[in-house]
Amino acid sequence: MRFFSSHIIAILAAILFPVFAKARGKARQASCLSNMKQLGLGLMSYTSDYDEMFPPSYSYLNGSGGAGGYNHWSGAISPYVKSNQIYVCPGDKNKGLDPTNTFDLQAPKISYISNEVVMGRPRAHYQVVSQAAIDEPASLICLAEITDYPYAIGGSSGPSGVAYKSHRPANVFTSSCTNSDSAPAGPPFTQASYQECQAAFDQAATLTGMLAEGPTHAIYMSPDRHNGGSNYCYADGHAKWQKFQSVLSNYQFGTRFYSMYGSPAIN
Numbered sequence: 001m002r003f004f005s006s007h008i009i010a011i012l013a014a015i016l017f018p019v020f021a022k023a024r025g026k027a028r029q030a031s032c033l034s035n036m037k038q039l040g041l042g043l044m045s046y047t048s049d050y051d052e053m054f055p056p057s058y059s060y061l062n063g064s065g066g067a068g069g070y071n072h073w074s075g076a077i078s079p080y081v082k083s084n085q086i087y088v089c090p091g092d093k094n095k096g097l098d099p100t101n102t103f104d105l106q107a108p109k110i111s112y113i114s115n116e117v118v119m120g121r122p123r124a125h126y127q128v129v130s131q132a133a134i135d136e137p138a139s140l141i142c143l144a145e146i147t148d149y150p151y152a153i154g155g156s157s158g159p160s161g162v163a164y165k166s167h168r169p170a171n172v173f174t175s176s177c178t179n180s181d182s183a184p185a186g187p188p189f190t191q192a193s194y195q196e197c198q199a200a201f202d203q204a205a206t207l208t209g210m211l212a213e214g215p216t217h218a219i220y221m222s223p224d225r226h227n228g229g230s231n232y233c234y235a236d237g238h239a240k241w242q243k244f245q246s247v248l249s250n251y252q253f254g255t256r257f258y259s260m261y262g263s264p265a266i267n
Contacts, residue, residue: 025226025227028089028090029091029227029241032145032231033241036239039112040236040238041080045077046076051130052130052131054118054130054131054142055077055128056119056120056121056126057072057116057119057167058072058073058167059071059122061103069104070167072099072167074087074107074110074112087109088111089225091226092148095109096109096111097109097166099167100163104167106166112143112233113143113146113220113221114142114169115143115170115253116169116259117173118141118254118259128259133263134235137234138238139234139250140253141247143232143233144170144233145222147204147219151207152204152211153165153166153220154210168217169217169220170218170221172253173253173266194249197223200218201221203219204219224244227241232247234252254266
């Protein structure tokens with residue numbers, strides 16, 4: 001009788017454990033989505049106070065270069081959010097990445113990454129973006145989830161030497177999913193574009209050394225952290241879960257490069 005009881009318990013455990021695991025995954029997804037909604041509210045509060053302008057992904061603290069540290073978007077909106085925990089996704093394997101430098105103005109841990117189309121970098125041809133400039137803010141992603149593989153976002157940065165460059169923005173444009181400061185325009189998204197981006201994400205999972213400054217800034221994201229998809233925050237402040245293929249095929253990373261002067265069309 002004892003044998004049959006233990007056998008039944010083992011069968012029940014085999015059935016229930018995947019159910020419990022899925023429930024935990026759903027709970028992490030919901031908690032992350034709540035974080036993104038609060039970050040969206042923080043961004044909207046920031047824009048309300050700064051002439052309806054979005055913060056840049058980062059700027060230089062000394063005004064001239066990364067050696068002096070970075071003023072990150074997460075630091076810019078910090079007066080408008082309730083807790084630093086909001087910046088950390090419970091499904092992030094690393095529990096958030098550290099700032100690139102210890103003296104950066106940035107959340108102490110970060111699981112979310114900006115879309116460079118909306119929140120650009122300090123380059124001569126980049127500008128801050130106004131809400132009024134965006135054609136369809138409810139359909140344009142401004143924040144995504146950062147990669148689970150820190151080597152994918154590596155590089156060197158001033159006094160920190162080799163670092164996980166958590167200040168960097170994501171960019172899925174130019175030759176499908178590559179990045180270029182000077183030529184952001186690329187072809188419309190196709191099935192091949194999706195497959196190229198997916199290959200970049202697969203590469204990130206196998207990196208054993210720092211990825212040098214290079215062309216695959218889509219690799220900075222985590223497209224399938226939650227049940228085959230990921231949470232995204234949009235330029236109107238709302239947030240929702242999406243599958244990456246749907247995000248690409250519906251042009252949710254934008255059809256214009258708003259943070260570049262002239263806002264060049266992408267397709």
